[in-house]
Amino acid sequence: MKNNTFEELAAVLAAAETILIYPHVNMDGDALGSAAALCRALRQAGKECHILIEDGIPANLAFLDQGYCTFDQHILTDVDLSICVDCGDPSRFEKRQEKFAAAKHSLCLDHHSTTVYHCDYNYVDKEAAATGELIYKLLQAMHTELDREMGEAIFAAITTDTGNFQYSNTRKETHQIAASLYDVGIDANRVSVEIYENMRIEKMLIENLVLATMSTVAGGQGIIAYVTQDMLKESGALMEETESVVQRLRSIAGVEVAAFLKETTDGRIKVSLRSKQRVDVAELAAQLGGGGHIRAAGCTLSCSLTEAFDLLKEKLIDSIG
Amino acid sequence: MKNNTFEELAAVLAAAETILIYPHVNMDGDALGSAAALCRALRQAGKECHILIEDGIPANLAFLDQGYCTFDQHILTDVDLSICVDCGDPSRFEKRQEKFAAAKHSLCLDHHSTTVYHCDYNYVDKEAAATGELIYKLLQAMHTELDREMGEAIFAAITTDTGNFQYSNTRKETHQIAASLYDVGIDANRVSVEIYENMRIEKMLIENLVLATMSTVAGGQGIIAYVTQDMLKESGALMEETESVVQRLRSIAGVEVAAFLKETTDGRIKVSLRSKQRVDVAELAAQLGGGGHIRAAGCTLSCSLTEAFDLLKEKLIDSIG
Numbered sequence: 001m002k003n004n005t006f007e008e009l010a011a012v013l014a015a016a017e018t019i020l021i022y023p024h025v026n027m028d029g030d031a032l033g034s035a036a037a038l039c040r041a042l043r044q045a046g047k048e049c050h051i052l053i054e055d056g057i058p059a060n061l062a063f064l065d066q067g068y069c070t071f072d073q074h075i076l077t078d079v080d081l082s083i084c085v086d087c088g089d090p091s092r093f094e095k096r097q098e099k100f101a102a103a104k105h106s107l108c109l110d111h112h113s114t115t116v117y118h119c120d121y122n123y124v125d126k127e128a129a130a131t132g133e134l135i136y137k138l139l140q141a142m143h144t145e146l147d148r149e150m151g152e153a154i155f156a157a158i159t160t161d162t163g164n165f166q167y168s169n170t171r172k173e174t175h176q177i178a179a180s181l182y183d184v185g186i187d188a189n190r191v192s193v194e195i196y197e198n199m200r201i202e203k204m205l206i207e208n209l210v211l212a213t214m215s216t217v218a219g220g221q222g223i224i225a226y227v228t229q230d231m232l233k234e235s236g237a238l239m240e241e242t243e244s245v246v247q248r249l250r251s252i253a254g255v256e257v258a259a260f261l262k263e264t265t266d267g268r269i270k271v272s273l274r275s276k277q278r279v280d281v282a283e284l285a286a287q288l289g290g291g292g293h294i295r296a297a298g299c300t301l302s303c304s305l306t307e308a309f310d311l312l313k314e315k316l317i318d319s320i321g
Numbered sequence: 322m323k324n325n326t327f328e329e330l331a332a333v334l335a336a337a338e339t340i341l342i343y344p345h346v347n348m349d350g351d352a353l354g355s356a357a358a359l360c361r362a363l364r365q366a367g368k369e370c371h372i373l374i375e376d377g378i379p380a381n382l383a384f385l386d387q388g389y390c391t392f393d394q395h396i397l398t399d400v401d402l403s404i405c406v407d408c409g410d411p412s413r414f415e416k417r418q419e420k421f422a423a424a425k426h427s428l429c430l431d432h433h434s435t436t437v438y439h440c441d442y443n444y445v446d447k448e449a450a451a452t453g454e455l456i457y458k459l460l461q462a463m464h465t466e467l468d469r470e471m472g473e474a475i476f477a478a479i480t481t482d483t484g485n486f487q488y489s490n491t492r493k494e495t496h497q498i499a500a501s502l503y504d505v506g507i508d509a510n511r512v513s514v515e516i517y518e519n520m521r522i523e524k525m526l527i528e529n530l531v532l533a534t535m536s537t538v539a540g541g542q543g544i545i546a547y548v549t550q551d552m553l554k555e556s557g558a559l560m561e562e563t564e565s566v567v568q569r570l571r572s573i574a575g576v577e578v579a580a581f582l583k584e585t586t587d588g589r590i591k592v593s594l595r596s597k598q599r600v601d602v603a604e605l606a607a608q609l610g611g612g613g614h615i616r617a618a619g620c621t622l623s624c625s626l627t628e629a630f631d632l633l634k635e636k637l638i639d640s641i642g
Binding site: 059060159163164165166167168170171172173174175176178179180182183187188189192193196197198199200201204208211212214216220248250251252253254276277 | 380381480484485486487488489491492493494495496497499500501503504508509510513514517518519520521522525529532533535537541569571572573574575597598
């Protein structure tokens with residue numbers, strides 16, 4: 001199976017009257033930004049269109065939802081087209097699968113490398129830095145008159161998925177699309193303030209508690225820190241609010257490998273591993289029954305935090321060699 | 322006085338044989354990235370060219386100096402051209418002023434709004450997001466064959482001065498230039514890792530100590546924190562390593578005004594103020610004998626830290642209204 005052309009997809013969209021858009025659970029800026037830009041364009045084209053969601057919208061992305069999102073699984077009884085954006089695996093919209101499948105046709109727009117063609121129509125581009133790039137091209141094929149709101153939603157999608165144009169997925173075309181969004185008057189700084197200057201104070205508190213547990217090995221080339229359920233209670237933070245910590249640990253000068261240990265509610269220890277330039281943490285994780293990528297991997301251990309901490313210290317020292 | 326054209330500047334550079342480039346003190350990514358790209362281009366054109374500096378190169382920018390920078394004030398006895406980049410005020414290269422003035426001609430390339438024309442030849446563009454943008458255009462006028470190293474230096478200049486394409490100075494042209502740098506094979510991610518994943522552990526430690534002093538007022542709309550000389554000693558950090566703290570304070574959800582108090586070595590209190598969307602902190606600073614911009618301002622107080630802390634709490638409450 002291969003990709004449809006954007007022109008083919010535009011024709012499919014033109015033929016549909018009732019459309020539901022499905023971003024993945026735990027939506028991020030790319031999922032919601034892409035969905036919002038597409039929903040607005042389809043409404044502008046006279047379609048009845050909604051974004052169907054099953055879990056909450058993160059507070060810092062709420063500005064993207066200008067009346068597009070609904071939790072109502074009964075919305076639209078007769079759906080012409082289901083579109084999943086930024087996800088190619090029905091398990092990532094688990095509670096909405098039935099509704100998704102009930103539409104006359106389905107369409108997938110995604111850029112994840114693990115995505116398989118599972119819809120009637122598909123456009124999966126693993127080279128795209130963000131699904132937002134694909135939405136931009138699709139809107140061009142639809143002859144949508146891009147406006148500022150669509151432009152800012154696409155910018156939000158692209159800037160979040162590229163780590164603000166710093167990750168290696170960023171390419172020439174990413175900047176070319178960003179440049180063209182300025183033609184519709186986007187205020188990139190406003191988008192950025194909405195997304196990045198809306199940090200819950202509890203997140204800052206938990207990060208502080210975690211960083212206070214930092215311990216280095218191998219002359220500072222390895223670094224390790226942890227979070228416990230008690231620390232979450234003390235700060236009022238959610239476990240997901242510790243997600244950027246391992247990245248911050250790796251960003252310290254001289255650090256090659258960072259390990260971050262999370263005590264789960266069932267008493268196991270989830271380990272996140274990151275390396276900077278040299279160490280294969282996928283291999284390290286595999287030794288502990290886990291897996292992942294060469295620079296980002298993880299595993300889950302069934303032991304006490306103290307045991308896990310000591311074990312990881314050893315493994316870090318070994319891996320640094 | 323008005324700007325020369327890039328073609329005129331290219332002719333001035335072509336006519337010079339010995340050239341010294343002057344970035345400003347406390348160099349940042351734009352100053353050194355711009356200077357490095359220009360120095361490499363001029364050497365490629367057969368010129369004897371160096372970057373003359375008077376203070377150190379920050380560790381995270383050291384990768385940009387591929388043998389260009391020198392502290393040697395006696396380098397080149399007979400200089401054809403002095404070029405100051407990213408600074409338009411000789412006080413920003415104070416210890417090198419005499420050497421700068423001794424050259425046969427002078428040239429200024431800058432984008433700061435306060436810059437006045439002070440050289441024989443000038444290109445000052447207040448709309449440019451970074452001096453790196455001007456270097457890119459100058460190199461085009463010079464018909465330089467841009468290579469990956471120059472491209473990465475220009476990318477470093479632009480990405481740092483735009484807050485990774487998030488600040489309001491970013492414009493269409495900024496992204497267009499970034500896009501074109503991919504044509505010479507830049508590895509933006511490598512540049513990013515060099516710049517941002519080289520944080521001294523002492524910086525993280527002092528940030529943690531500072532954030533532990535956070536106190537909120539007006540239901541979380543105002544936030545205040547401080548650093549003392551003792552905290553610097555405890556962490557081993559430098560005062561300049563607390564500079565991003567006020568930005569982090571402002572990034573908390575619900576915060577409109579953030580104040581950060583620094584105890585100086587002479588016992589005074591330097592105050593940094595930031596606001597998000599509404600409060601004019603320049604006015605607030607003016608009330609305390611300081612000044613600045615509407616969203617970023619500051620002042621210096623001659624009182625104890627406790628007194629300053631209480632005073633600022635009051636002022637924050639007043640300003641939030």
